[in-house]
Amino acid sequence: MKTLKIGIFGAGRGADIAANFQLLGCEITAICDFHEERRKNAVKRLGEGITEYADFDSFIEHDMDAVVLANFFHEHAPYAIRCMEKGIHVYSECISNGTMAEGVELIRAAEKYPDVVYMLAENYPQMIFNREMHRIAKSGVLGKILYAEGEYNHPGDPNDINFKRTYTYFTKHWRNYIPRTYYITHSLGPVMRATGATPKTVTAFASFAPVEGDVPNASQCGDRAAVIMTQNDDGSIFRITGCAAFGGHHNAYRVCGTEGQIENLRGMGAKIMLRYNGWSKPEGENEVQMYDPAWNDPDEEKIVKSGHGGSDYLTCRVFLESIRDGRQPEHPYNVYAAVAMSSTAILAHRSMLENGKPYEIPDFTKEEWKKQYENDRAIPYYLTDGTPPDIPCCSHPDYKPTEQQMKRYLELFGE
Ligand SMILES: NC(=O)c1ccc[n+]([C@@H]2O[C@H](COP(=O)([O-])OP(=O)(O)OC[C@H]3O[C@@H](n4cnc5c(N)ncnc54)[C@H](O)[C@@H]3O)[C@@H](O)[C@H]2O)c1
Known part of the structure; x- marks a missing residue:
């Protein structure tokens, strides 16, 4: 199989996954994160020659065979669909979709682009x-x-x-x-x-x-x-x-x-x-x-060196095997x-x-x-565009951390 060019979206967990694809002989060609320090740290770890992007719209134009989605937990599906539309294979961190409507959209996209490999990166x-x-x-x-x-x-x-x-x-x-x-x-x-x-x-x-x-x-x-x-x-x-x-x-x-x-x-x-x-x-x-x-x-030698008890390496390998064989991954990765x-x-x-x-x-x-x-977009999180949650995240919907706990948090990390 030719050397696959892989792009990384999200430089936290994304950098761990990238290191495993490097172990498997892939080239990490581009990385996208709007948090400059996290992006720079990832490039330092993964090696020179990786093109950096701060926004997804420019990143998606880079020449890549596959993209690792390791952006915020609840915002993977829209980016997965953008990749599928461009014929780029998707390795999506968990979970695959933050709302029920996005689940519908993801399945519709997968049905429209059956030749694009979509895999849940559940390790x-x-x-x-x-x-x-x-x-x-x-x-x-x-x-x-x-x-x-x-x-x-x-x-x-x-x-x-x-x-x-x-x-x-x-x-x-x-x-x-x-x-x-x-x-x-x-x-x-x-x-x-x-x-x-x-x-x-x-x-x-x-x-x-x-x-x-x-x-x-x-x-x-x-x-x-x-x-x-x-x-x-x-x-x-x-x-x-x-x-x-x-x-x-x-x-x-x-x-x-x-x-x-x-x-x-x-x-x-x-x-x-x-x-x-x-x-x-x-x-x-x-x-x-x-x-x-x-x-x-x-x-085994590579597996035991990899994160999460070796499972990070093996899960990346499942993805590469699907691409090599031109088929979707098996249950429960599809x-x-x-x-x-x-x-x-x-x-x-x-x-x-x-x-x-x-x-x-x-x-x-x-x-x-x-x-x-298809229109069920209820979500307990803030979205990156600032849209607030519209359902509670806690079984006691009025729960809030104490004022003192919040004050201590803000002193350390700011808003
Ligand atoms: N499978 C595992 O064992 C495992 C372990 C850790 C994290 N994860 C998953 O990996 C994903 C990422 O986890 P994390 O801990 O790195 O999360 P995080 O929230 O710390 O990092 C997400 C990164 O994506 C960047 N980002 C988000 N939206 C962006 C956008 N629109 N444009 C550019 N950059 C953007 C952020 O700046 C941040 O650096 C999550 O889905 C998480 O559940 C899985």
Whole structure:
């Protein structure tokens, strides 16, 4: 395959992804970010010779085969569509769309430009334990899959100024407005891949426990976690979080079938526990097995050096394989799975605001579903053009950080 020219839109996370595409032999040819310092830092890290842009309209004219969308979390879809219109392949950070209407627009664009590869850059399914759960579930030894759990649980120290400086550096930043259900792909993506299922109905509840004390805080969401349940297209059930913040930090997954179950053990690295019942275990196997899974991959040396437990490298590789083979990526990386994940996040939040009311996840291959949602632009975030949110981000819609917390935040970071 010829050397692919890749452009990076968003110089924070975008620079991490760019480094992985370099490891895979691609050329990073252009980078776009209107935040000059972040852009310069990325170029310093990635090497000279990368053309810099501050605005997307000029950047999109650069000669590129593919673009990495790592701009603000809730604003990926319009830029993905602009790339598709120009025949540029898209590697979109999670989530794929910030509103239901954008989900419709993204699917319509993907249907109009089928030769452009669109991939959701969701990396957690490629973590070593999630690859193992996928391998075991697909082998059939667990029987029919009935239930799976996905927890992306990322509590943060409220006094960690460096984290806030890097990740929530202005008051209207999306991380200060994110509802607990929205950062869903790290919990949902791995179980969708392991089981092959897609959510059909969703319901959710949140746990409200605002940050206390004299700490810098501008978050408008006082919820610590949301627990989301889905009934899926194959009859199975998921119990997942968006981004939760309870107990000890972990990424934990579990897949249960009629004959057995597999999970990674919380707080024990990549350790896997595979269990059967005495009457259902495969011949010659133990009822309970605990082990560290192996990569079994020719690129292991590069994988172990890459971010997020090697999953960043592997996810970039999935994208390049799709381009090489001239096909869309598999479930759950393709546009339909990506939009189903975003719909689950958005409608779980509505469910949570309405005391757990169930919502049906639309199937945007069907015109009647497209019509129902094509004008649904409700969003809990500020947009880059200054448009304010029109729905609350918290289960207690009147919640605000304390005056003292806001004062401390403004002293450190300004508006
Ligand atoms: N998969 C993972 O493990 C992982 C990890 C971190 C972040 N992410 C995702 O990556 C994306 C980016 O994350 P981040 O932490 O870098 O976010 P961020 O908000 O810190 O950075 C976004 C960058 O995009 C730039 N930007 C936004 N809109 C722009 C525009 N219109 N023109 C020019 N520049 C623009 C901003 O200046 C900023 O530098 C998010 O969607 C996030 O969810 C994924």
